Amino acid sequence: xxxxxxxxxxxIVIGGGVxxxxxxxxxxxxxxxDTLLLERRQLTCGTTWHAAGxxxxxxxxxxMTELAKYTSDLLFELExxxxxxxxxxxxxxxxxxLNGERFEELKRGASMAKNFGLAAELLxxxxxxxxxxxxxxxxxxxxxxLPKDGQADPxxxxxxxxxxxxxRGARIVENCPVDTILVEGGRAVGVRLVDGQEIRAGxxxxxxxxxxxxxxxxxxxxxxxHAAEHFYIVTEQIAGLPSNLPVLRVPDECAYYKExxxxxxxxxxxxxxxxxxxxxxxxxFCFDQLPEDIDHFQPIxxxxxxxxxxxxxxxxxxxxxxxxxxxxxDRYLLGETPEVADLFVACGFNSIGIQxxxxxxxxxxxxxxxRAMPADLIDVDVRRMQPFxxxxxxxxxxxxETLGLLYAMHWPYRQMETARxxxxxxxxxxxxxxxxxxxxVAGWERPNWFAPEGTERRYHYxxxxxxxxxPVGEECRAVRDAVGLFDQSSFAKFLVEGADAVKVLNRIxxxxxxxxVGRVVYTQWLNERGGIESDLTVTRTGETSFMLVTAAAAQAxxxxxxxxHLPQDARCHAVDVTSGLPMFGxxxxxxxxxLERLSGEELGNAAFPFGTSRELELGFAxxxxxxxxxxxxxxxxxxxxxxxxxxxxxxxxxxGEGLGLRLAGYHAMNALxxxxxxxxxxxxxxxxxxxxxxxxxxxxxxxxxxGFIGRAALARLREQGRPRRRLVQLNLTDPGRLLHxxxxxxSGDRIVGAVTSGMYGHRVGASLGMGYVTxxxxxxxGWLASHPLEVEIACKRVPVQAQLGAWYDPENTxxxx
Ligand SMILES: Cc1cc2nc3c(=O)[nH]c(=O)nc-3n(C[C@H](O)[C@H](O)[C@H](O)COP(=O)(O)OP(=O)(O)OC[C@H]3O[C@@H](n4cnc5c(N)ncnc54)[C@H](O)[C@@H]3O)c2cc1C
Numbered sequence: 001x002x003x004x005x006x007x008x009x010x011x012i013v014i015g016g017g018v019x020x021x022x023x024x025x026x027x028x029x030x031x032x033x034d035t036l037l038l039e040r041r042q043l044t045c046g047t048t049w050h051a052a053g054x055x056x057x058x059x060x061x062x063x064m065t066e067l068a069k070y071t072s073d074l075l076f077e078l079e080x081x082x083x084x085x086x087x088x089x090x091x092x093x094x095x096x097x098l099n100g101e102r103f104e105e106l107k108r109g110a111s112m113a114k115n116f117g118l119a120a121e122l123l124x125x126x127x128x129x130x131x132x133x134x135x136x137x138x139x140x141x142x143x144x145x146l147p148k149d150g151q152a153d154p155x156x157x158x159x160x161x162x163x164x165x166x167x168r169g170a171r172i173v174e175n176c177p178v179d180t181i182l183v184e185g186g187r188a189v190g191v192r193l194v195d196g197q198e199i200r201a202g203x204x205x206x207x208x209x210x211x212x213x214x215x216x217x218x219x220x221x222x223x224x225x226h227a228a229e230h231f232y233i234v235t236e237q238i239a240g241l242p243s244n245l246p247v248l249r250v251p252d253e254c255a256y257y258k259e260x261x262x263x264x265x266x267x268x269x270x271x272x273x274x275x276x277x278x279x280x281x282x283x284x285f286c287f288d289q290l291p292e293d294i295d296h297f298q299p300i301x302x303x304x305x306x307x308x309x310x311x312x313x314x315x316x317x318x319x320x321x322x323x324x325x326x327x328x329x330d331r332y333l334l335g336e337t338p339e340v341a342d343l344f345v346a347c348g349f350n351s352i353g354i355q356x357x358x359x360x361x362x363x364x365x366x367x368x369x370x371r372a373m374p375a376d377l378i379d380v381d382v383r384r385m386q387p388f389x390x391x392x393x394x395x396x397x398x399x400x401e402t403l404g405l406l407y408a409m410h411w412p413y414r415q416m417e418t419a420r421x422x423x424x425x426x427x428x429x430x431x432x433x434x435x436x437x438x439x440x441v442a443g444w445e446r447p448n449w450f451a452p453e454g455t456e457r458r459y460h461y462x463x464x465x466x467x468x469x470x471p472v473g474e475e476c477r478a479v480r481d482a483v484g485l486f487d488q489s490s491f492a493k494f495l496v497e498g499a500d501a502v503k504v505l506n507r508i509x510x511x512x513x514x515x516x517v518g519r520v521v522y523t524q525w526l527n528e529r530g531g532i533e534s535d536l537t538v539t540r541t542g543e544t545s546f547m548l549v550t551a552a553a554a555q556a557x558x559x560x561x562x563x564x565h566l567p568q569d570a571r572c573h574a575v576d577v578t579s580g581l582p583m584f585g586x587x588x589x590x591x592x593x594x595l596e597r598l599s600g601e602e603l604g605n606a607a608f609p610f611g612t613s614r615e616l617e618l619g620f621a622x623x624x625x626x627x628x629x630x631x632x633x634x635x636x637x638x639x640x641x642x643x644x645x646x647x648x649x650x651x652x653x654x655x656g657e658g659l660g661l662r663l664a665g666y667h668a669m670n671a672l673x674x675x676x677x678x679x680x681x682x683x684x685x686x687x688x689x690x691x692x693x694x695x696x697x698x699x700x701x702x703x704x705x706x707g708f709i710g711r712a713a714l715a716r717l718r719e720q721g722r723p724r725r726r727l728v729q730l731n732l733t734d735p736g737r738l739l740h741x742x743x744x745x746x747s748g749d750r751i752v753g754a755v756t757s758g759m760y761g762h763r764v765g766a767s768l769g770m771g772y773v774t775x776x777x778x779x780x781x782g783w784l785a786s787h788p789l790e791v792e793i794a795c796k797r798v799p800v801q802a803q804l805g806a807w808y809d810p811e812n813t814x815x816x817x
Contacts, residue, residue, distance in 0.1 A: 003173055005199060010034040011368065014178045014215065014568060016043040018051075018354055019346050020207035021161035022361025030369050032170030036199065037162075038191070041179035041286040044158045046209040047353070049287055051154040052232055052258060052267050054247055055355045056093060058113050058120070058146060060410065061379045062742065064331065064352075065116045067359025074358040075152060082167065084160035087153030091246045091259075094128060094792055096143045097136075098252040104463050105410060106144040107794035112742040113146070114792070122795060132242070132248060134308055151258055152245060154354045161361070176498040180218050181206075183345065188343035203368050205344045210281050210325045212333075212347035213390060221339045222387040225348035226283065226395035227717075228403050229290050231272040231297050232267035234260060235314035251407040253303040263317060264308070268300040268390045273403035275325050275396045290321040297396060324348050325512040326402045328389050328419070333382040334364060335373065338560030339383030344368055345382050351406065360614065368505040372527060376688035379532040383557035386442050394419045394443075396778045411461035412740045413448075413667075415439050419614040424644040425489035426582055437468065442553045450698060459782055463794075464549065466737065468667060469760065475668035476762035479633055479755035483588035485652055487668060488637070489645070493581050494554035496547040498572025505538065505546055508565050510691065512701035513538045513546065514811045520613050520626050525561060526710030530690040530717060534558045534680040537615045539626060544572070547624070547639075549583075551681060555790055565709070582645040585669075586652065587635030590659040592817060594624065595636060598655055610815060619651035620644060631669060632676035632808055634817035666757075674768050675761035675808035677729050683741065683757040684727060684770050690714060691753070693723040693772070695804060725772045726779035729756065731801040732767040737793055739769035746790040746797060752777055764807045773802070780804070 011027060016039030018066065037765075039045075049738070055072050057704045059065045097103035112121035123143040129147065140355050162172055181204050182190040190200035196448040206212045216223035237668040247257040249361075253270075258265040263458035276290065327333060328349040337343045346364050349356060350440045366374035370511065373381065388394065397419040398477045415438075422443040425431070428719070436447035437457050451457040460467040478484050496505055504511050511523035525534040536550040536558070550558045555578060562574050598601050599616045606782045608614065613626035629635040640648050655659065671679075677695075681686045685694045690702075692714065700714065718721065732739065739758025758769030771793075773779035777787070781804055789799040809815075 003176065005173065005197065006036065006809060008200040009036045009442055010201065011036070011197060011203045011205065013037040013205045013207055014191065015039065015046070015206070015208035015211070016162070016172065016174065017042070017046050017048040017207065017209050018158040018161065018357040019209070019349065019360060020205070021156060021158050021165065021172070022357040023205055023207055023237045023364050024172065025161040026361040026365035027368065028165045028168035028170045028347045030252065030365050032365070032369060032638050033061055035170045037165070037170065038170040038176045038178055039172070039174045042174050042659055043153050043162055043465050044174070046211070047322065047324050048154050048158055049417065050289070050320060051354050052256070053087070053151045053266055053354060054153050054256065054258060055088065055150045055152050056146070057118055057149055057355070058116070059352070061781065062116060063377055064356070065118070067363065068352070068355045069118065069359070069766045070118070070362060071355055071358030072148060072150065075157065078164060082163040083158045084163045085153070086156045087534055088149055088150060088357035090150035091248065091249040092145055092147040092722065093149035093245050094123065094143050094145050094384055095249045095251065096128060097141050098139050098250070100141060101409065101463065102252055103142045105141070108146045110230035111744055111792045111795050114742045114751060116740055118741050119147050121147070121530045128730045131246060133309065135311055136309055138421065145246070151355065157354060158353070159356065161357070161445060178215070181215065183219050183340055187341045201340050203344060205346065205368070206362070207346045208434070209347060210323055212325070212345065213659070214280060216345070217390065219340060221337045221343065221732055222347060222385060222386050222390040223333055223382070224346060224395060225325040225327050225333065226275055227277040228326050228399050229276050229293070229321050229402070230294070230351065231321050232265055233297070233316050234318040234321065235264045235266070235311060236317045237262045238264060238310050238314050242769050248309060249407070249479065253300070253301055253306050253307060254407050255307070257524070264311065264314065266304050266311070267299070268297065269404055269407040270296070270300060271404040271408065275399040275402050277391065278396055278610065290323060291320045291411055292321060294319070302460065309325050315668060319740060324351050328385070328395070328402065330405055332356065332360065332380050333385070334360060334377060334380045335367060335382045335632040337417035338383045338556055341564070343412065349801060350402070355611060366541060373687055374746050376686050378686050380680055381557065383560055387441055387554050394422065395483040397616035398801070409461070411736070413459065413466065414461060415459065421445060423490070425487050426642055427487055427649045429491070429645065430649060431487060432665065436627045436663070439666065441490060442555060446490055447487060447663070449567065449665040449667045450663050456650070464736070469794060472665070472667045472671060473680050473762040474624070475662060475669055478660060478662035478674060479588045479664055479668065480630055480763050482662070483586060483590040483594055484662055484668065485656065486587065487665050488584035488585050489582035490552035491583055492550045492552060492558065492576070492578045493583070493639070494548040494559060494574055494576050495545065496562070496572055496574045498570070500546050504570050504572055507706060507708055508562065509538060510710065511699045512704045513540065514704070517542055520628055521609050522693055524696060524706070526691070526714065527709070528686060528710055528713060530710045530713035531687040532685045532689055532691065532694065533561055533687055535679065535685060537628065539623070541613070566735070578641050581639050582642055583650065584638045584640070584649065585630070585636060587629060587631045588633050590661070591635050594661065598651065605817060619648050621648050623648065627814055630678055631672035632678070632806070633814050664812055671759045672760055672763070674757065674759040674770070675763055677770070677806035679727070679770070680757055690717060690723070692717055692726045693725045722778055722780070725753070725774040726804070727770055728773050728779060728784060728802045728804060729807060730769040730771055731807055733799045733801065735765065735767045737759070737798055738767055739793070744792045745771055745773060745800070747777065747787050747791060753788070761807060766807065768801060768807060
């Protein structure tokens with residue numbers, strides 16, 4: 001310390017690992033050079049210096065792939081620009097499958113790669129042998145080769161970012177630890193250094209690796225990440241090892257291999273990891289290693305010696321154990337925090353920080369400059385996390401699982417096994433007693449399906465129909481023919497009340513919410529680009545009061561959006577009432593009869609029309625009932641104060657028995673909504689999709705007084721005529737195959753789109769999905785009818801029908817009751 005530091009700067013970046021340096025570099029590229037990067041010790045001294053340096057490109061999601069791809073595209077350019085070597089070489093990578101299901105996963109990945117513009121080659125066992133003759137291929141069934149993957153020197157990459165940033169005018173200061181972030185009026189305004197000096201700034205960025213959790217905690221910002229021990233060994237020199245060997249991944253043996261100056265670096269993603277740093281990250285940590293744990297590594301090493309016999313005799317030069325940060329869902333944390341404005345984060349990189357560094361630095365710099373998410377970064381947006389997830393016990397438990405999941409089978413519908421049971425509906429035990437098999441969303445335990453008496457209450461994962469296929473079919477048929485009861489307590493609910501509530505909400509919502517009391521409005525919230533930030537219902541409960549209902553996973557994000565868009569002087573306030581207001585969905589043709597019997601009221605279409613909401617007396621409870629549906633049948637959402645919920649549940653079950661009532665879960669709901677073409681935010685619609693492209697133009701109140709956020713961008717799109725992309729409904733001609741996500745959609749020899757979600761529809765008896773058709777094709781009904789399409793599943797093309805409307809009851813006669 002004792003350095004001559006400014007008292008004010010435009011942006012302060014905390015942390016001089018690969019991420020902080022990339023952010024400084026990319027800010028400078030945007031012309032933001034009045035920046036100060038503060039590193040407590042030396043650049044790279046945290047996690048970065050000891051990374052294995054694998055630079056892969058294909059990730060689980062489109063956006064993470066794009067960011068990794070940008071990094072590799074950048075590395076050569078960075079080296080040329082700065083003169084600092086990055087050690088980047090593109091020898092490609094091989095992923096090897098040791099069983100058919102893993103090969104299916106790799107093939108699905110290869111198909112997905114095509115969507116993202118990545119080259120991917122399927123390999124037979126003989127092809128693998130030709131590329132990597134050092135391997136024993138016993139038990140192998142095939143592989144995938146990604147020619148553009150490679151490896152780099154993490155320290156070189158970081159120094160290149162730092163040099164590039166400095167060359168463009170940014171300032172980087174080492175040995176300068178930040179004590180805390182200064183917050184005034186809910187905004188970050190600077191930092192206080194450990195020596196007490198304060199530096200003011202318009203923006204503060206936390207890029208402090210595993211220290212980020214604590215920096216956030218001190219100012220009430222939740223950054224759910226936890227360090228875990230992460231291992232590799234480096235062998236002695238192995239004679240004859242070519243320097244152009246591709247990186248090798250053998251996920252079924254939890255191992256990766258990298259040629260490194262004539263040696264092999266063997267790293268692992270073991271199934272049960274070792275969380276580290278429970279009492280905090282040591283203040284003096286600097287280029288440190290953690291103690292060896294040979295016993296922990298032994299099973300990986302044994303399998304590796306069998307896989308690559310040269311390892312048996314090579315001798316181990318280095319046994320390395322270093323900490324890396326993991327998040328509860330293995331995706332990093334990026335963006336402006338919901339708790340404190342002008343505070344941005346980039347941390348929790350789950351062992352892909354080097355390969356993601358370029359892309360993450362670029363989009364965060366753009367986000368800082370534009371004060372808006374520059375692309376669809378929902379997958380990595382820090383606002384997806386719930387505050388409880390930064391709890392230490394939760395993180396420690398979850399981290400034992402997340403590290404290993406990176407190489408585990410990525411089964412569709414795979415559920416987390418650790419840190420379960422955090423958030424439960426009041427009826428949780430009742431649901432469990434009736435066979436519920438739970439899944440987890442945002443910490444909520446939610447019944448995904450109900451296992452029939454005498455069957456196992458657990459998932460049997462596969463790429464085809466899983467063991468819940470038939471039970472879910474029964475649930476769907478009950479919803480179609482009688483009535484289904486869904487516990488939807490996890491849905492987030494907010495109240496907005498006050499004299500200005502109408503005005504403020506009408507600016508945020510693209511639909512018109514200035515409706516008579518008792519009406520429910522389906523609407524989206526848009527960003528300035530016209531993209532969909534949220535998909536929700538707004539119920540006018542009084543002249544100046546509204547209830548907003550959104551998805552469980554969007555609770556923190558949507559509430560933050562709402563609060564940010566309430567002007568400071570507005571005469572209204574917003575409160576999150578999720579915990580106090582469980583909700584049941586009662587869906588199906590007998591739902592009305594059931595409610596009439598319980599309430600003693602006549603609830604026909606005239607008394608209780610679709611899209612309205614009113615109070616009903618059900619059992620002992622006064623319940624807010626809204627006549628809505630996400631499943632395409634006559635149905636009601638019942639909002640009940642928490643203390644009445646179990647009694648109401650029992651009452652509904654008892655009265656419903658004679659009407660064929662059946663409990664139904666989220667898999668059934670997903671199947672039913674897919675048949676109806678109802679969009680799911682985060683899958684079918686998101687921040688880069690406009691209502692016009694998503695077929696939600698009917699929710700846009702173009703002419704309401706005062707307009708709405710995003711109207712100008714949307715109006716420009718409307719003027720251009722047909723949208724550049726259209727969401728279409730897909731129906732596989734082979735009902736035995738299933739769509740999940742990101743399968744390419746082909747028209748002849750061109751990829752014209754990709755699948756956004758898929759599910760088997762039991763009411764129509766077909767394997768369905770949705771996806772965008774993009775580019776220069778019109779994708780209107782005429783074009784779709786005259787152009788046969790195919791969907792690529794695991795490198796095989798399957799014919800698919802496509803249309804704009806729903807497959808089930810497109811005229812909505814069932815909803816009208
Ligand atoms: C064994 C191992 C192998 C890996 N292999 C790969 C790989 O092959 N490919 C890949 O992409 N990734 C890999 N990774 C992951 C990668 O190393 C990390 O994701 C990446 O280095 C994270 O960078 P960072 O900048 O977020 O964190 P760090 O490198 O930890 O940087 C954070 C910096 O912030 C500083 N700091 C903290 N608190 C303060 C404060 N209060 N004031 C000022 N400065 C502060 C720290 O000193 C530190 O230098 C591996 C990790 C491990 C452990």
